[in-house]
Amino acid sequence: MSAQRILVTGGAGYIGSHTAKLLNSGGIEPVAYDNLSTGNRSSVRWGPFIHGDILDTAHLTRTITQYEPDAVIHFAASAYVGESVADPSKYYRNNVGGTLSLLDACRQAGLDKVIFSSSCATYGVPAALPIAETTPQVPINPYGKTKLIAEHMLADYAAAFGLRYVALRYFNACGADPDGELGEWHDPETHLIPRALLAASGGISRLEVFGDDYKTDDGTCVRDYIHVCDLARAHVLAFDHLAKGGENLAVNLGTGHGSSIKEILEAINRITGRSVPIEIHPRRAGDPPALYADPSLARTTLGFSPEFSDLDTIVRTAAPFFGLEARS
Numbered sequence: 176m177s178a179q180r181i182l183v184t185g186g187a188g189y190i191g192s193h194t195a196k197l198l199n200s201g202g203i204e205p206v207a208y209d210n211l212s213t214g215n216r217s218s219v220r221w222g223p224f225i226h227g228d229i230l231d232t233a234h235l236t237r238t239i240t241q242y243e244p245d246a247v248i249h250f251a252a253s254a255y256v257g258e259s260v261a262d263p264s265k266y267y268r269n270n271v272g273g274t275l276s277l278l279d280a281c282r283q284a285g286l287d288k289v290i291f292s293s294s295c296a297t298y299g300v301p302a303a304l305p306i307a308e309t310t311p312q313v314p315i316n317p318y319g320k321t322k323l324i325a326e327h328m329l330a331d332y333a334a335a336f337g338l339r340y341v342a343l344r345y346f347n348a349c350g351a352d353p354d355g356e357l358g359e360w361h362d363p364e365t366h367l368i369p370r371a372l373l374a375a376s377g378g379i380s381r382l383e384v385f386g387d388d389y390k391t392d393d394g395t396c397v398r399d400y401i402h403v404c405d406l407a408r409a410h411v412l413a414f415d416h417l418a419k420g421g422e423n424l425a426v427n428l429g430t431g432h433g434s435s436i437k438e439i440l441e442a443i444n445r446i447t448g449r450s451v452p453i454e455i456h457p458r459r460a461g462d463p464p465a466l467y468a469d470p471s472l473a474r475t476t477l478g479f480s481p482e483f484s485d486l487d488t489i490v491r492t493a494a495p496f497f498g499l500e501a502r503s
């Protein structure tokens with residue numbers, strides 16, 4: 176059998192680069208295809224880099240024809256909830272138009288396996304917790320809507336053209352490569368944990384905490400934080416699943432456990448010895464109070480369970496990128 180290879184759209188980004196590293200360590204060559212709009216060229220180190228846009232169907236088709244990958248993992252997208260409310264055009268173009276372009280390139284070039292980055296944002300404000308895959312998907316912002324439309328596109332292409340897919344609905348990605356080779360590098364950074372670490376290290380004066388009057392145990396929002404290395408491994412398992420002829424799937428990737436913002440700040444203090452200066456701000460528009468997964472379907476279908484997703488490991492791996500030492 177020839178060596179295995181996977182096209183990784185968004186391979187210069189945060190989750191894409193961690194996944195590329197893991198693929199490479201398992202003997203699968205990742206071919207990163209990225210326009211570097213939010214990704215970093217320096218994060219592509221484990222396979223070829225193609226500078227291209229997913230909206231360019233002809234370029235994608237040529238790339239697939241040239242490299243003959245066994246599957247594509249489709250990370251490339253715009254991924255800021257707030258920005259999607261302010262500029263829905265960008266999100267429908269890049270996330271819906273871009274996914275359509277990719278699926279058509281796959282069809283033209285005869286590539287039939289797609290692993291897709293979906294999101295718990297497709298559920299909106301869930302009626303009940305934990306969130307199972309059967310929970311109605313009623314997104315409350317354009318970002319979540321574009322991810323849901325892409326899931327519908329996958330199902331329709333599967334029915335009409337025999338496409339095979341796994342849609343992975345990530346909860347909150349966080350943490351960094353334990354070897355220190357990759358981290359979460361966004362500019363501007365909007366995610367909670369990197370911003371809290373920036374505040375702890377003096378990179379910003381304080382963390383703005385968006386709301387402390389939610390109906391949660393301590394008043395702050397609760398999220399299901401999953402380590403990026405666990406997410407990366409789930410993609411490898413999803414590829415194995417499709418390669419073995421497994422059925423099409425849409426599964427949650429979370430831990431099943433929710434952590435509040437205050438618990439995150441306590442973990443940072445425990446691991447780094449630094450306290451995070453904070454300022455309480457009003458609630459951020461569109462933030463559900465609590466989101467956490469029922470992770471059982473990913474376990475039974477893909478054999479996936481998180482290994483790195485306890486708060487201490489998350490902070491311990493992320494802290495060095497902000498010049499903070501983790502206490503042993």
Ligand SMILES: NC(=O)c1ccc[n+]([C@@H]2O[C@H](COP(=O)([O-])OP(=O)(O)OC[C@H]3O[C@@H](n4cnc5c(N)ncnc54)[C@H](O)[C@@H]3O)[C@@H](O)[C@H]2O)c1
Pocket residue numbers: 184185186187188189190191208209210211212213214215227228229230249250251252253254269273292293294295344345346347348349
């Ligand atoms: N980070 C999270 O917590 C989270 C949660 C749920 C889902 N997701 C999804 O996971 C995927 C990866 O997220 P991330 O956090 O690594 O984001 P990221 O911004 O670090 O990575 C996205 C990558 O896609 C590239 N890209 C964007 N538009 C492109 C285009 N038109 N053509 C080619 N490349 C393009 C960017 O340059 C970047 O390298 C996204 O689809 C995102 O929606 C992320």
Ligand SMILES: O=c1ccn([C@@H]2O[C@H](COP(=O)(O)OP(=O)(O)O[C@H]3O[C@H](CO)[C@H](O)[C@H](O)[C@H]3O)[C@@H](O)[C@H]2O)c(=O)[nH]1
Pocket residue numbers: 254255256294295296345346347348365366367368370382383384385386396397398436459462466
């Ligand atoms: O400076 C900050 C940043 C965030 N938060 C709060 O921390 C929590 C987590 O916020 P993030 O921005 O880190 O993450 P989100 O839950 O908003 O978004 C993440 O999960 C979404 C699904 O709900 C999408 O998939 C999205 O791509 C992904 O970043 C929220 O309550 C937010 O209000 C703050 O208080 N201050």
